[in-house]
Amino acid sequence: MTVKTAWVFPGQGSQKLGMGADLLETEVGQAKFAQAAEILGWSVPETCQGDEEKLSQTLYTQPSLYVIESILVDLLRHGSQSPDLVAGHSLGEYVALYAAGVLDFTTGLKLVKRRAELMNQAAGGTMAALMGFKREDLLAKIAETPDVVLANDNSAAQVVISGTPEAVDEVLSAVKTKRSVKLKVSGAFHSHLMAPAAAEFSQILEEIEFHEAKVPVLSNVEPIPTTDSTVLKERLQKQMTGSVRWLEISLELPNQGINRVVEVGPGQVLTGLIKRTCEGLELVNISSVADLAT
Structure with missing residues (x-):
């Protein structure tokens, strides 16, 4: 039987204190953490090993998850692994776009940084x-x-x-x-109450060049696989106010011939949801260098 693999990327809520510590032992991890520090003005490893309350703040959670999951993507690629399809939950969609070659690492991180800032300011919900x-x-x-x-x-x-x-x-x-x-969040994420933040973010997205995806991407707001860069940008522009349709994403996996799902990032939230939705899929979790070795 041909194995078709989907990589899925968790979002805010999957963060764990201590995540990504062993990635510092890799050359890829050291390089990416250094790049991230220049863009963010703070250290992802120090934040992830530090205070749990700080790590749970949107300003720090989203960039930290993006950086750690992107490093895991690079390490999977170095091990000659590649997906047939990608999807991410909310913030995780940015890592999916990185994994598909739509955005480079620094462009994606700059977007995530601004997204986190705007979402953090959207109080009241x-x-x-x-x-x-x-x-x-x-x-x-x-x-x-x-x-x-x-x-x-x-x-x-x-x-x-x-x-x-x-x-x-x-x-x-x-x-x-x-x-x-x-939920311990600063605002009503993925609702119409995020419209002012989404409007500002949409203007930023307009200036960013999206590349054609190397593998199909299932977007949160429209779980229909595509590699079209224009469509992927349009869908991402709707994401901040639109619903995360993860149930539909899960159901679409077997429709696309996927029989193996790899959750790349901390925790097992997405594979847990997929397990309850779809039968017969092989589910794998990659959150550390040790997981990559096995």
């Missing part, structure tokens, strides 16, 4: 994760409640809603769930 619910009840309540949206459609049994605190509370009080939890 909130997000909540819901587990175990009747989808039709949830969607109906969201439809009738102003200022709240389905932000992350992660799996049949797990979603994230985003909006004003009042609107999110109204949905949580009306919809029966097995569990719900407010």
